[in-house]
Amino acid sequence: MSAERIAEIGAWVVETGLAGGSETDLLQGFCERAVAAGLPLARSIVAIDTLHPLYEGRVFRWHRNRTDLDAVSPYGRRDEQSEAEEIWRRSPFYHLLQTGGSLLRRNLARGDPADFVLLEELRAEGMTDYIAVLNRFAAGGAIGEMDCIYSSWASDAPEGFGENNISMLARTVPSLALAMKATSLTRIAETLVETYLGRDAGRRVLSGRIARGVADRIEAVLWFSDLRGYTRISDSAKPDEVIPLLNDYAEAVITAVHEAGGDVLKLIGDGTLAIFNADEPAQACRCALEAEALMRRRVDELNQRRAAAELPTTQPYLGLHIGEVFYGNIGSPDRLDFTVIGPAVNEVSRIGAMCRSVERDVLVSSAFAAAARPEDRARLVSVGRYALRGVARPQELFTLEPG
Secondary structure (H helix, E strand, C coil), X not given: CCHHHHXXXXXXXHHHHHCCCCHHHHHHXXXXXXXXXXXXXXXXXXXXXXXXXXCCEEEEEEECCCCCCXXXXXXXXXXXXXXXXXXXXXXXXXXXXXXXXXXXXXXXXHCCCCCCHHHHHHHHHCCCEEXXXXXXXXXXXXXXXXXXXXXXXXXXXXXXXXXXXXXXXXXXXXXXXXXXXXXXXXXXXXXXXXXXXXXXXXXXXXXXXXXXXXXXXXXXXXXXXXECCHHHHHHHCCHHHHHHHHHHHHHHHHHXXXXXXXXXXXXXXXXXXXXXXXCCHHHHHHXXXXXXXXXXXXXXXXXXXXXXXXXXXXXXEEEEEEEEEEEEEEEECCEEEXXXXXXHHHHHHHHHHHHHHHCXXXXXXXXXXXXXXXXXXXXXXXXXXXXXXXXXCCEEEEEECCC
16 A cells, blocks of 8 residues: 555544544544555454443444444443453453553464454454554543543455555554544533533533623523432431432433423532523423423332332422523632522522422422413412512412322
């Protein structure tokens, strides 16, 4: 392969990486161009660890003759005693990590040993040559477990890879690894801000709204929920049961809010602050009520499972309100929070707290009731006027009619 073709492949990788091409696009484009330039490549895999709450990393695949393979799949965290951990410890990549190497080659066509289980599988598939590569990062370039790019390259040519092919891979794979690292870091940034700030707030931060004091004045439905009897439960439950309890109920609340079109802004112990922001206030109210119904169904199912396992159960209290708030960055120059502030936020937390006093699971403000669609308003029943702590005037509160 000529130096000119190698340079062309490298330039394409750089341009695609800078343009924000996905990992699958990068790998497929690289492999197709390498094959067109004379590399006898049959299949390739690139694996990258990441920062994600559900999985440890992702694997990207390319195969010259197969379209039935998943181009990308996540892999979970391995348990020390799991079968996945045993497979990992018998892999060429693990061998390279343990020995400090960066390249491992087994040319099966010329009789190199098939000393890894994977190589026997490749031989059965018709592969004749295999190369595993680790492109390591310096310590300062690691993000969590993401400290290198794993890649493998296999050939089914009768003689395997030629020496010029090995040279080509040595010169171009680092560029591919760098481009895929950049793309993965972008994905990590998106995951982190959306996981810790919320979906809409995360997108706003990534779009550049990070200056302190930058906030939008919006009208939104506000949701504040917490758990009935949480203090009593946390005082009496075993210490290792408290976090799973919070996780179980938070999942029921958060997934309901998200599926109904809302955004969770903050988790405060057992409390959840969320907003529903729609062009029409009545639609935002409808979304909040849909989330409430979803949450109740999921909590009922959760309580059945927890009761069967003899674990403590509870129910969420929920306050709903609608009002004008400031939505943006508040804090110090080196520690900001993207959240909502304003009297309406204080009011919704007070409304939620009133659930205990009036023995209702849901309370909504008069402003929410007035903004709701007629068919939704018909489901609301007044529970009287109440003074809310820190709020100047008493207001009428409503609850949902049992359905």
